[in-house]
Amino acid sequence: DKREEEKSVKIDLFSIGKFTIHGYGLMIAIGILCCVAMASYRAKKNGLDPEAIVDIGIYGVIGGFLGAKILYVIVEFKTFIRDPKTVLGSEGFVVYGGIIAGFLTAIVYCRIKKLYFLEYFDLAVASISMAQGFGRIGCFLAGCCYGRETTSRFGVIFPEGGLAPAGVKLIPTQLISSAGDFLIMIVLLLYYRKNKKDGTPGSVGFLYMLLYGVGRFLVEFLRNDNRGGVGMFSTSQWISMVIVAGGIVLYLVNKKRHKR
Numbered sequence: 001d002k003r004e005e006e007k008s009v010k011i012d013l014f015s016i017g018k019f020t021i022h023g024y025g026l027m028i029a030i031g032i033l034c035c036v037a038m039a040s041y042r043a044k045k046n047g048l049d050p051e052a053i054v055d056i057g058i059y060g061v062i063g064g065f066l067g068a069k070i071l072y073v074i075v076e077f078k079t080f081i082r083d084p085k086t087v088l089g090s091e092g093f094v095v096y097g098g099i100i101a102g103f104l105t106a107i108v109y110c111r112i113k114k115l116y117f118l119e120y121f122d123l124a125v126a127s128i129s130m131a132q133g134f135g136r137i138g139c140f141l142a143g144c145c146y147g148r149e150t151t152s153r154f155g156v157i158f159p160e161g162g163l164a165p166a167g168v169k170l171i172p173t174q175l176i177s178s179a180g181d182f183l184i185m186i187v188l189l190l191y192y193r194k195n196k197k198d199g200t201p202g203s204v205g206f207l208y209m210l211l212y213g214v215g216r217f218l219v220e221f222l223r224n225d226n227r228g229g230v231g232m233f234s235t236s237q238w239i240s241m242v243i244v245a246g247g248i249v250l251y252l253v254n255k256k257r258h259k260r
Contacts, residue, residue, distance in 0.1 A: 023141025031134030032061055039127040046196070048123060049115070056109055056120065060102040067101020068093035075228035075235055094227075095132070096216075096239045102128075118254075121205035122195070126188040129208065133181035140174035147171030148224040163225070173222045180215045187211065202254045209247030213240040 036057040040050040071094040073080050106124070110117040139145040143162030147170045149155075155169030164170060188211075192204050217240040220233075228235045 024138040024144075027134045027138030027141065031131035031138075032057070034134065035127040035131035038130065039124050042123055042127075043120075046123060048119060052109075052113060052115060052120065053124070055113075056106050056124070059105050059109055063105030064098035064102035065093070067104075068095060068098030070101070071097025094236070095135070096236055096243075099128075116201065118202035118205065122192060122201060122203070125205050125208035126185045126192065129181050129185040129188060129212070132212075133178045133185065136174045136178035136181060140172065140178070144225065145174050145177070145223060146225050147173035147176075147222045170224070171222050173219055176222070177215070177219050180219070181212075184208065184211045184215065200255050200258045203251060206247045206251040206254070209243050209250075213244035213247065216240045217244070 036054060039053045039057065043050040043053045075094055103121075106120065107117055109115075110120060136145070140156075143158045143164035146158070146164035150169050150171045152169070152171070154172065156172045157169055158164035158166055160166045188204055188208055191207060195203050217237050220237045220240070223234075230238060233241075
């Protein structure tokens, strides 16, 4: 009906001749720029090197995109063997691959520059969570990472030409994830202030691992896109469990080391 047509999602925002602004790419770009700008501002305010933040952002984005694509190839390996061009195109990324590769890139950069990684880790995670929030809005505009069918009034109908099934109401898992990412950002910003006074370096970063891992694990139950899995859990849920466990263990070990 008319109300459902109004709730349909537009994949492309607008076109100027043959040049089209895609919602997904625009949201990714906005997320990256806001992430670097916010982290640089907070670095200067908190006595860290803002130029290092910019460098970490640039190298992290490059490493993140490569990691996201590599993990997608691993998840879709059978398709990759049959038709490599399909998997290696401009579409198809796994967020967790980007997160892991981005953090590894940051660790390597900090070691080379002799910077204390945990300080920059604590400062950057709120900005990273914000970037993920914008990225999930991009997913919503593209129709990827879509949810299960629903009869709820909050369901969203996607148009033809996107990655989501068209003409049926789906749970807007992308917007749920986006709201969760922005909420995590707020929690981390508040915790950073408290932790900076009497806390242990690394605690904010490890809290991010815990919150994001739990949130991602739960949202995965609502998703219905093909994303691979082992047993009853998706690939991302298995990674989430490792991330959450790693965050808890690293927090306890780091806390104990600093007390000594």
